[in-house]
Amino acid sequence: MPLVRFAIKLFSRLPGLAGYLGVASLLLLVASSAHAVTLDREKLAAYFPEPLIVGEKDPELPVWPLFRQMRSDKGWGDPVAVGFAFESLDFAPVPGFSGTPINLLIALDNMGKFLDVKVLSQHEPVFVEGLGPAPLDKFVKQYKGLGITQSIKIGSGLNKAGQAESANVFIDGVAKATASTRIVNQSLLSAALKVARARLGFALGTDPDLVGRIKTHLYQPMDFPALERAGLVTRKTLLNKDVEAAFKGTVGERQDKIARRDPDAVFTQLMVLYLNVPSVGRNVLSDKAWKYLMGWIEPGDHAFLVATRGRYSFVSDNYIAGAVPDRLTLTQSGLPIELRDLNIEGTPKLPADWSGPDVQWRVFKVISQASLDPSQPLDFALSVTREKGQMFPEKARKDFVLKLRLPSDYFDVSASDNKTWHALWTDRVWEIGVLCAALALLTVLLARPKWVTASPRRMAQVRTAYLLFTLGFIGWYAQGQLSIVNFTAAIQALRAGRSLDFFLYDPMTVLLWAYVVISLLLWGRGTFCGWLCPFGALQEFIAKIARALRLPQRRLHTRTDKRLKYLKYGVLAVVIAMPFISAPWTDKAVEVEPFKTAITLGFHRSWPFVLWAVALLAFSAFVYRGFCRYLCPLGAGLAVLGRVRLLNWLPRRAECGQPCQTCRHRCEYQAIEPQGKIDYDECFQCLDCVVIYESDKLCTPLIIQKRNSRVVPVQPVPVPTAASGTDA
Template sequence: MRRLLAAFLLCLALPCGAGVLTRAALEKLYPSPWMIGDKDAAVPVWPVHRQNGPTTELVGYLFESIDFVSVPGFAGVPINLLVALDARGNFIDVRVVSHHEPVFLDGLGEGPLHQFVGQYRGLSLKQNVIIDASGKKDGMAAHIDGVAKATASVRIINQTLLSAALKVARKKLGFSAAQDPDRAARIRSDLVETLTPEDLRREGMLHSFVLRNAEVEKKFAGSDAAGLDDAVLKQPGDTFADLQVALVSVPSIGRSLLDDASWKRLSARLEEGDHALLVRWRGGYAPVSERFVPGMPPDRFTLMQGGLPIEMRDLNLDLRFKDASEGGQARVFRVIAQAGLDPAQPLDLALHVTRLKGMIYPERFVREFGFAYRLPDRIYILPPKEDSAWVAAWKQRWIELALISVALVLLFAALSRQARLVADARRFAWFRAAYLAFTLAFIGWYAQGQLSIVTLTGVIHALKEGASLAFLLYDPVSLLVWAAVIVSLFIWGRGTFCGWLCPFGALQEFAGKLGRFAKLPQVRLRHRADARLRLLKYVVLAVLLGSVFVPGQATGWLVEVEPFKTSITLGFQRTWPYVLYAGLLVAASAVWYKFFCRYLCPLGAGLALFGRVRLFDWLPRRTECGKPCQTCRHRCDYVAIAPSGAIRYDDCFQCMDCVVIHQSEDRCAPLMLEKKRRVIIPVKAA
């Protein structure tokens, strides 16, 4: 068995796939009037155009999410989405290209999956997407419906879609490469003040930048451009450039500097989230050259934030100022919302001065003179503290997590005090029945905490592809149970999960008790036959783990050997072959105690292997156990006690029936004999 497992695990990993669609395939999906262009050589997107009269306009871009992000799903394989994004960052269309999510493969079916991704059509990357059932839509947030029984999968899909779309938007639409624009501060629209130019300068909202000739010459000193400007050399103390900058899209600044008509014209040209930067200058070196074309970015003036450039374009607006005495020239440059400008952070502005040396092919020398512009805190609103998508999942399920945590603490405490736990056999029977009912109904059917071999195959696949294991965080209930199971492996072995925390195991145990109550005949194999049949689950485990290294969807089909998804995750709401298979396994348990768990369960086989790290042989034994007493062995429904009386922990489900017998003076043969010896028979004279 060890050699077989090693052979599978040493198979060579295959490289992760990329996008699979071609231009021809996309043209079938999006026929005329759409026109699909050639795939971009630098960024894997297809430009989409549309005929608009005599001109052809860019509609947006088509791309596959797998070309940009690789967030593993619960099968360990990334979900691939086809996304159509328009030129302003709105979702035109979202479709599923491929996925291996178990819950949507013959489970709920793919209908709910396609309905879920369809909700993104018409939404914008400017909006926060919140998965709930409210159905709200507003300027900054959109609420979309999730999918019951697939909460973790839809969060992974959401993360995949938004991450890929933001990467495309940053590379092709001018979105900021520094951060998500939704995480930028917002200008307060409710704060409108009337301030004088002196007030604006004092608070830094109107910033003056004066550059002297001597400063310019000093920058060029030591280069071949030094001394090329005679005017600068002759009058070093004179002003080279005199600029004033202000973020006039801020109501308090714009209304204080511009007259009412100009403010209205400016506001009409800006969309929600846009910013407008006013630059005024009086003579000297201008922020735009003589060759500057209105409507274009300034050719001598740049804006950066966080060390990354942010594009701004001239609005070509004729503005009038309240204070006409300032004079000079002015330009207003627009920064679109998608650029991700954060008004809470400094704006790093720079004036570029160029000198030319030579006549025909002159050599260019450029020097940069920078300064910072910052708004006071009262002007903007900071965004709420950012939570990762998986953090939101944990917050939404805190009640379930709290109840399960209490139940786990109770179980661990009870198992650590086994003598007290089994002191009263009747009380212990009620405790175990109640706990199994909680496991089945709450952990399994309600909280969807059924552990599965799918998690192990998903982890192996992710490690094989070098992908992150962050997908585990999207299912907090399962992760909590996994943590408890891993701890229990070191203390008690595999039995804590298989005997107490497995919802399908609890369902089988109840079916077995019902079968005995109905006095159905029970199947019980001889020791040798039972031992051989138990090896089958290790073969199933080896085949499943090996399938991870085989191309295709073999793993997705093979994991169906587990009936967990059908019976617990989907509550038997599935197509009839799967329901029939799961139903037969449950029915088999009524006559063959926990048939699936003992002979077929690959997860149980894996836990049995890992359970060998157990630190304690915690089930009590006596020297008489097995020699000559065989009571526990014959009463063990799992056939987990050897003829020698030793516990086979790999096969033990921790039901503790043997501990109940071991502690009972009425059922344990050695204790019964000892009890008889203590009885004193009085001798009386005849």
């Protein structure tokens, strides 16, 4: 396995004990991951008891038909098909934040409404041992009774009372699990749409959440000329010679005697009106017909009035009302859309010259499942067929396309995809702006540290303020705590051949990782660990409080400190190995990090996890940032990746370490070697050593230099004179 070979090669480059721990752990723990147990017919029957019946699995598609046993006065009748049951994993294996897809059991009825939704398996960190599975189960229950033709948005359930009829539905999300619920939403709707398109006759085109919407509130009284000026009437005129030219070179050429006799006469005129637009429907139809139409079309349905005038109609002489028109087709973006005849009482208000026996009109409906998009062009094609021969005639067919494009004033364009990550970035635009500004400030501080390091007091104030921002905004508010879970999730997704798009559901994570990657190349691991880790900031504040309370501080012996720092590489090796074994083991292994408990969930968790987080924070009160330095697998991973660092950017003097040891003794992280060299794998870039380096009151070489360069003024000794009364 390439990932395993890469991991072994990476860990083998670590020094001493760390390298042995890493390689040994990987060799012992790598194995085949367990596959999810999927459902069979017997297990499904437990989810759908009588009067529902689970049929045999479809041989072409991994779905089970659902039937309902119908009872009447005469007893039990034949089962009636009511929908399909299926697993989301078979159709939309969208990775969650663990890198493993969430698997949902979905029951969809014949109209595209959800009969039921249940969680079969999930490994979302926030729902495994964080909030627990109950909030997720409650979240998916909200889909029951909703349909895939509705625009389902995660927000607040303000319109729950009318959600069955509403085109836009808001369901309640889960606090501290926004990204995970978005992933669940996409998995559920994507899987349901694929089944609906394959088995329920839904269009193969646009997702219904991404189509434009007719402005149903917009109405203006108009006569027919005004409708034409507004671009709401679409016409096409075909002359005999136009049709004859289309058949040139085919068996249908010169088969129309009328066309040969009078080529400039009208063959037919085709007109299409979009009745959903109130300014069209209410002005063309009578009030009674309009109300009737609005009562028959459901949310997402579309209605068109099609009329022809001339010797050729869009319906043949033997056309049966209620059937699919035999000469008229509708396509959008190259995909066919079915037209269904809809009877409307009364006569529409057509132009005055559109009267007489050669005028034919009908209203056609397009059902919501077709996902027709009113913001995109529609192609109505009138088919003309010619024959040659008597007994076994040869046929030729030509289509003449009328392109309908609704003016933009009459529809709202599709919004960003609420089911995927786009909406999350839009909704959090101000948070993204604040984070980007803070990262830009940090870049300036680290790239040009002279101003901030010129004064110990200024440095302390700036660092304290930034760490407060990291803990409060990045951590507790924006939920931007990077984690080893990001590593394990990526491994599980790549190993399964899945995309890493799921990271895009958390813009804070994406932006922070992008910045961390750049900072690893420039400065090493310490940029994140020292400035951008919320749990690290919390430890630092705990240490400051402990010192203010005069609690004893323990500085480990250099040799002990160095050995303990190798421990985190062993922890990293074990955690990284877990995705190769099983997802449940991975879920448990990543709990070595207290980030989810202390930052993501704010200590609202079961007591073992809270106890572990509190114990680590208590440890940091006596041993400065002890978890970061000795146990953190994320810190170990960043230290390994930070070996690609391009710059040794923290300033050093020749006297550093030989003989001056000031910076080394004052370094809280014990990241400066006795020879004065900075160990960038363990440096947290607090800049304390740079403050000392710049100060002629703290840096011993500068103090000596200042003392040696001090000029002592020499005063001349006064010479005695006679006037002073001294004998010659």
